[in-house]
Amino acid sequence: xxxxxxxxxxIERFELEGELDFHTSPExxxxxxxxxxxxxxxxxxxxxxVSYIDSSGLATFVEMLQKMKRYGGKLVLSDLEPAVxxxxxxAKLDKVFALANSEGDAxxxxx
Amino acid sequence: MEKKFELDSNSQQLKHFREELRPLLKQTGLDDxxxxxxxxxxxxxxxxxxxxxxxxxxxxxxxxxxxxxGEVRFSIRDFGHKFxxxxxPDPVLPRDKPGGLGIFLIKQLMDRVTYDGSCNPGNLLxxxxxxxxxxx
Numbered sequence: 001x002x003x004x005x006x007x008x009x010x011i012e013r014f015e016l017e018g019e020l021d022f023h024t025s026p027e028x029x030x031x032x033x034x035x036x037x038x039x040x041x042x043x044x045x046x047x048x049x050v051s052y053i054d055s056s057g058l059a060t061f062v063e064m065l066q067k068m069k070r071y072g073g074k075l076v077l078s079d080l081e082p083a084v085x086x087x088x089x090x091a092k093l094d095k096v097f098a099l100a101n102s103e104g105d106a107x108x109x110x111x
Numbered sequence: 112m113e114k115k116f117e118l119d120s121n122s123q124q125l126k127h128f129r130e131e132l133r134p135l136l137k138q139t140g141l142d143d144x145x146x147x148x149x150x151x152x153x154x155x156x157x158x159x160x161x162x163x164x165x166x167x168x169x170x171x172x173x174x175x176x177x178x179x180x181g182e183v184r185f186s187i188r189d190f191g192h193k194f195x196x197x198x199x200p201d202p203v204l205p206r207d208k209p210g211g212l213g214i215f216l217i218k219q220l221m222d223r224v225t226y227d228g229s230c231n232p233g234n235l236l237x238x239x240x241x242x243x244x245x246x247x
Binding site for chain 2: 019021022023024052054055056058059060062063066083086087090091092093095096
């Protein structure tokens with residue numbers, strides 16, 4: 001799993017590449033924890049290059065969302081591949097997360 | 112078509128196993144979506160063994176794959192602690208806490224999930240996907 005972290009204005013952007021599973025989730029969790037500790041208010045996670053997610057990956061995002069909500073932060077997941085979006089939908093997490101079709105949409109959701 | 116696999120119970124092996132299974136599932140005639148569902152369900156079952164049946168102790172996992180015109184079958188055998196995942200109640204969705212979705216996904220993604228607790232030690236789980244099943 002490649003994690004490319006950049007800042008764009010007041011938005012912290014994480015672009016992930018690879019497969020998010022029980023093995024790779026801890027690394028992502030650690031990176032996201034840093035953003036939570038710094039209480040970063042606006043985070044977008046770009047999943048364009050993520051072809052696979054399992055329940056460990058979902059749990060990592062749920063944990064991040066919960067923690068960000070506590071300090072008034074906003075999290076948007078962007079550019080989900082159909083296979084990945086489908087897993088969110090089965091778990092009904094598409095009703096919990098802000099899912100954006102593009103980074104432009106994500107920026108609007110975070111405005 | 113039939114094939115047997117033996118894996119070590121560790122998280123790193125899961126990705127390698129996925130890569131090994133993808134071409135095999137393609138040969139069964141399942142479409143990409145259904146193959147992805149089988150792959151995810153199987154991985155969730157294996158993750159469950161790594162985390163709960165064996166934990167830090169480690170151990171072997173045997174996976175038997177077979178298919179015919181009607182269905183794709185996986186039997187997963189481990190030798191760890193007893194755990195009947197079919198008895199775990201479904202979570203209330205959407206979950207507002209991390210975790211607790213793996214077993215739910217297995218049940219949703221496969222057409223039949225049966226547990227055989229008669230083997231000792233360990234567990235035997237059967238996962239079946241019908242080739243005619245509608246997408247989840």
